[in-house]
Every structure is written in structure tokens, then in C-alpha cells.
Amino acid sequence: MAEIQAQTGGTPQMIAARLKNMEADGLVARRPYNERPPRYEYHLTPKGQAFYSVVLALRAWGETWCKSPEEGLAVVYTHKTCGQPAGLGPLCEHCGELLRREELISEPSAAYIEERNARREAFKGGRIQQ
Incomplete structure (x- = not known):
């Protein structure tokens, strides 16, 4: 959770609440990875994986409208299937x-x-304020 907090500036309470909501909505599943102290990691469910096209659409919108063209892409995706740059999606x-x-x-x-x-x-x- 510390990495999410560092990257978003969210408070631990806000991040925990959002993860719980995503779990309740069936987007992620919580799995234990440490017994003492109890620690959990979150994995996408099939429903969460199906949401990826929405994430790609948001990324495409942000890359297109929220920065100058000379900045370039923040992340370049290579499509494993064809081995070529994938572009902004949702289709390669x-x-x-x-x-x-x-x-x-x-x-x-x-x-x-x-x-x-x-x-x-x-x-x-x-x-970063907590």
C-alpha cells in the first residue's frame, strides 16, 4: 500500500477504503501473503481484467489531451502477439x-x-502529506 500511497498521495485510509470497495464490487480479490503480521495483496478478478479496456481508453485520452505531443508517451506497450508497438488501443x-x-x-x-x-x-x- 505504501507504493500506491507514494504514487497517488492518497492517505492510507482512503486507499484502504477504495481497495475494499473494489473488492466488494468484485474487481479485485484479496489474498494473504504474510501471516504475522497479516498482510494482503490484491489481484484482479476476471471482472477487473475486463475493465482494462476502460483503463486503456482513459490512458489514450490523457496521452492525447493532457500533455504536449513533444513529451512522448509515458509508457510504450509492445504487443506480445505480434511483437510490435501496440499504440494507445483498444486495438493493436x-x-x-x-x-x-x-x-x-x-x-x-x-x-x-x-x-x-x-x-x-x-x-x-x-x-507527501498523509
């Missing part, structure tokens, strides 16, 4: 197949990695 711009999360290789840009690392460091340093 090379082979035309529907993009599925498990069939994509993500390659974050240097700027995106730098931004994520800066958020992580700010969180560790206590500069």
Missing part, C-alpha cells in the same frame, strides 16, 4: 487485435521513471 495499431493486459509488455519512458522515483523519494522523506 499493428495487427488490429484487441489489447489484453496479459499480452502487453510495458516500457516506461525515462521521464516517467524519473517522476515515479521522485514521488517515491518525496514519500520516504515525508514530503
Whole structure:
């Protein structure tokens, strides 16, 4: 949960509440990975996996309308099926197949990695409000 908090700036209570709501809605399933202390990880359910096309649509909208073209893509996806850049989806711009999360290789840009690392460091340093 700390990584989610570092990247979003959300409070632990807000993140926990949203994860519980997503679990109640059947988007994720909670699985234990540590007994003492009890710790859980969340995995997408089939319903959650089916939501991926919505995530791709939001990404495409953000990449198109929320930044300048010279910034480039934050993350480039390669479609494992054809081995080519997938584009913004929902269909692979090379082979035309529907993009599925498990069939994509993500390659974050240097700027995106730098931004994520800066958020992580700010969180560790206590500069992100909780």
C-alpha cells in the first residue's frame, strides 16, 4: 500500500477504503501473503481484467489531451502477439487485435521513471502529506 500511497498521495485510509470497495464490487480479490503480521495483496478478478479496456481508453485520452505531443508517451506497450508497438488501443495499431493486459509488455519512458522515483523519494522523506 505504501507504493500506491507514494504514487497517488492518497492517505492510507482512503486507499484502504477504495481497495475494499473494489473488492466488494468484485474487481479485485484479496489474498494473504504474510501471516504475522497479516498482510494482503490484491489481484484482479476476471471482472477487473475486463475493465482494462476502460483503463486503456482513459490512458489514450490523457496521452492525447493532457500533455504536449513533444513529451512522448509515458509508457510504450509492445504487443506480445505480434511483437510490435501496440499504440494507445483498444486495438493493436499493428495487427488490429484487441489489447489484453496479459499480452502487453510495458516500457516506461525515462521521464516517467524519473517522476515515479521522485514521488517515491518525496514519500520516504515525508514530503507527501498523509
